[in-house]
Amino acid sequence: MAVAAPRDAVAAGTVDEQKAAGVGILLQISMLVLSFVLGHLLRRRKFYYLPEASASLLIGMIVGGLANISNTQRSTRRWFNFREDFFLLFLLPPLILYPFLYVGGLIYIVYKLPLVECMMFGALISATDPVTVLSIFQELGTDVNLYALVFGESVLNDAVAISLYRSMASMRKNSSGPHYFLVILRFLENFVGSMSSGVGVGLISALISLMLTFFYQ
Incomplete structure (x- = not known):
């Protein structure tokens, strides 16, 4: 007992x-x-x-x-x-699955798009626009490093989205097997070229700013 x-x-x-x-x-x-x-x-x-x-x-x-x-x-x-288990079990799944089922199902059922064109659409809508977030950061006077990180991430995301879209467009035009390797090379060329150009412009701007600082001091 x-x-x-x-x-x-x-x-x-x-x-x-x-x-x-x-x-x-x-x-x-x-x-x-x-x-x-x-x-x-x-x-x-x-x-x-x-x-x-x-x-x-x-x-x-x-x-x-x-x-x-x-x-x-x-x-x-x-x-x-606010409970984490309620959010993970009841709120998060609809947020993730609803756009997947609605947008993906609507595109496939209504338009019957092939895989390459669906990937083109995904690359097209993957770019982000942080104008609202950056304006709020500027009004609140947040850290400059946080502002630069958000702005740089959005710019890099846009560059990757453009490269992916151009690669998928090339794959759509040339759907044969040997052209897939050329599409991958084109993506790497665009990505590495854009990144190198950005790094080069940043280094040159920093060098010019440093020289002007020493000159006026």
Whole structure:
């Protein structure tokens, strides 16, 4: 009997934790659905005084405040906080799989694009535009090194996207086997040439700046 009591306590704690997890997940999913519905109503009514992101934030604040002032169990209340397991199990898979299934399935089913043209489309949309992020960095006065890293990564990403697109376009024109090796060489030529040009321009600019600094000092 002494051994059975701790086991019953552990089982009861596990059941309570599962109930709390179920209630927390249900409420979070309900908040997501309510955010989508409220955003749709705001767009349909053309009510621009309250943005959709602000409406979602307001819903979360109201539900969180009600959970804190109510007699909600502590185990259930913990599930209102950001949890990594909830994000990995319920929020991250739709973010990854939805564009893959929707965009990829739509392109394949509707247009029947071959593999090379799909790769051309992937290379075309892989370029990033960090104008908004860089403007926010500039307004906040962030570190110059962080600004340069984000800007350099976007420029390098654009260069790789251009090289991949040109390589896939060459492969589409010359679909025979021996031309694949030439396409790889063309990609390496564009990539190494662009990188060498960028490094060369950077070194020359640094040298000129150093010489001007010594000259005016």
